[in-house]
Amino acid sequence: KSTRKTKKNLPPGPPRLPIIGNLHQLGSKPHRSMFKLSEKNGPLMSLKLGNVSTVVASTPETVKDVLKTFDVDCCSRPYSTYAARLSYNRNDLSFSPYSKYWRELRKLTVIDTAKRVKSFGHIREEEVASFVDFIRQSASLEKQVNFNLKFMKLSASVICRLGFGMSLEGSKLEITYDEVIQGIMEVLGSFAAADFFPIIGKLIDRLTGLHGKCEKVFQAMDTFFDEAIKCHLDDESIKDDIIALLLKMERGEIGLGEFQLSRNHTKGILLDILVAGIDTSAQTATWVMTHLISNPRVMNKVQTEVREVVKNKDNITEDDIEQLKYLKMVIKETLRINPLVLLLIPREASKDLKIRGYDIPKNTWIYVNVWAIHRNPNIWKDPGAFIPERFVDNEIDYKGLNFELLAFGSGRRMCPGMGVGMALVHLTLVNLLYRFDWKLPEGMETRDVDLEESYGLVCPKKIPLELIPVITKRT
Numbered sequence: 035k036s037t038r039k040t041k042k043n044l045p046p047g048p049p050r051l052p053i054i055g056n057l058h059q060l061g062s063k064p065h066r067s068m069f070k071l072s073e074k075n076g077p078l079m080s081l082k083l084g085n086v087s088t089v090v091a092s093t094p095e096t097v098k099d100v101l102k103t104f105d106v107d108c109c110s111r112p113y114s115t116y117a118a119r120l121s122y123n124r125n126d127l128s129f130s131p132y133s134k135y136w137r138e139l140r141k142l143t144v145i146d147t148a149k150r151v152k153s154f155g156h157i158r159e160e161e162v163a164s165f166v167d168f169i170r171q172s173a174s175l176e177k178q179v180n181f182n183l184k185f186m187k188l189s190a191s192v193i194c195r196l197g198f199g200m201s202l203e204g205s206k207l208e209i210t211y212d213e214v215i216q217g218i219m220e221v222l223g224s225f226a227a228a229d230f231f232p233i234i235g236k237l238i239d240r241l242t243g244l245h246g247k248c249e250k251v252f253q254a255m256d257t258f259f260d261e262a263i264k265c266h267l268d269d270e271s272i273k274d275d276i277i278a279l280l281l282k283m284e285r286g287e288i289g290l291g292e293f294q295l296s297r298n299h300t301k302g303i304l305l306d307i308l309v310a311g312i313d314t315s316a317q318t319a320t321w322v323m324t325h326l327i328s329n330p331r332v333m334n335k336v337q338t339e340v341r342e343v344v345k346n347k348d349n350i351t352e353d354d355i356e357q358l359k360y361l362k363m364v365i366k367e368t369l370r371i372n373p374l375v376l377l378l379i380p381r382e383a384s385k386d387l388k389i390r391g392y393d394i395p396k397n398t399w400i401y402v403n404v405w406a407i408h409r410n411p412n413i414w415k416d417p418g419a420f421i422p423e424r425f426v427d428n429e430i431d432y433k434g435l436n437f438e439l440l441a442f443g444s445g446r447r448m449c450p451g452m453g454v455g456m457a458l459v460h461l462t463l464v465n466l467l468y469r470f471d472w473k474l475p476e477g478m479e480t481r482d483v484d485l486e487e488s489y490g491l492v493c494p495k496k497i498p499l500e501l502i503p504v505i506t507k508r509t
């Protein structure tokens with residue numbers, strides 16, 4: 035009715051129900067449901083989610099429109115109740131609207147990332163070395179390793195030292211970090227009633243438990259941030275990490291453009307590091323090992339390459355990694371078949387737009403269905419199969435220039451942590467593939483390995499991957 039009244043030419047979309055619109059069609063795997071709906075309704079599709087008008091882009095062409103041609107008008111973030119709560123009222127980078135504050139913060143990460151990736155190499159190396167020790171012990175006891183948990187612990191240890199200047203061990207987060215981080219991801223990835231039904235939504239979320247879950251993870255996270263900040267206030271010799279930098283900004287010793295940081299800004303920024311930094315790298319590494327154990331041919335080929343390049347060196351360096359062409363294809367193929375942020379973080383049109391002849395009114399939420407692009411048979415032959423060789427003589431990369439592969443997004447909001455994340459993923463995998471062989475638990479065969487993803491802001495493997503390490507001569 036309202037479409038006719040305003041004469042807007044909205045992108046086509048499936049029929050909707052009163053009040054809930056198309057929410058009932060999203061199911062437990064919204065990326066898959068949106069993919070199916072877009073096959074019928076087109077690559078730029080309208081959905082009404084309760085009260086909120088949304089558009090879903092599902093092909094490289096329409097995504098290029100959103101992330102490149104109209105990037106500046108599509109790169110704000112919509113207000114989302116629980117993201118606002120967890121980010122101390124959008125004082126972070128990920129959920130902040132497109133604004134001067136966001137631009138200042140973003141500049142900081144750009145300058146910082148390249149420098150930090152290299153300068154914190156020693157932290158990665160030390161943490162990976164102690165991870166290798168743990169795997170060695172498991173191998174000597176023939177004990178299986180839960181990759182989802184152990185990679186998360188490794189990633190959390192690196193990020194805690196890099197970002198918070200403290201060890202995960204002995205901290206307030208040590209026992210519960212996996213629950214807290216997964217909880218945050220679930221809350222942030224959920225289609226919350228409060229966002230789509232302004233009046234009764236909050237009540238619905240109380241009944242479903244989403245509100246309570248958000249409060250619980252917020253309290254755990256906040257206590258940890260207080261602990262980390264207190265450490266820095268008590269010991270002024272801690273200088274070389276992100277909290278130290280943010281505290282200097284709070285005290286006005288360093289500026290962030292015209293902004294004076296408050297404690298809530300500091301904590302909002304810490305949320306980015308905690309959430310965006312830990313789960314993503316850990317789950318990428320888990321997916322790589324999952325595909326390798328399911329494809330013995332690929333496992334054999336990548337181990338042969340790693341062992342030839344590294345030879346008998348005890349210390350594996352980042353120069354060695356540079357030469358590992360096939361390993362890079364394996365990781366790229368993993369990011370294609372299991373990108374972690376399947377719908378990117380939602381965007382919002384900051385003014386009325388016309389894309390491909392369709393009207394996109396101001397404040398429309400925009401989803402980019404990365405999963406649909408990565409599984410599109412017109413782009414990728416046999417898209418469900420794990421074939422790293424598809425990247426031989428194929429220049430497509432995940433660095434934001436190719437709209438066929440968008441594991442880190444593209445444009446102004448593209449992931450600023452790609453370098454840090456991938457450095458850890460590479461170093462970890464090289465060590466695991468060089469020093470150990472891997473087998474499935476007793477009674478399991480390759481075809482039994484489950485490949486189902488779960489759904490959240492980040493989508494990890496649903497059933498944890500458990501493998502038994504076997505010591506090779508090299509360890």
Ligand code: HEM
Nearest residue numbers: 128306310311314315375378379441442443447449451455
């Ligand atoms: C393999 C690891 C990683 C993957 C696959 C990944 C993927 C992504 C994706 C897809 C986005 C959304 C982009 C968009 O909405 O257009 C994103 C955003 C972001 N990532 Fe990453 N990420 C990884 C590691 C990291 C790390 C290690 C950090 C920081 C230490 C980080 C920090 C962020 C931040 C702050 C944003 C929000 C940027 C903004 O809205 O301006 N990421 N990431």
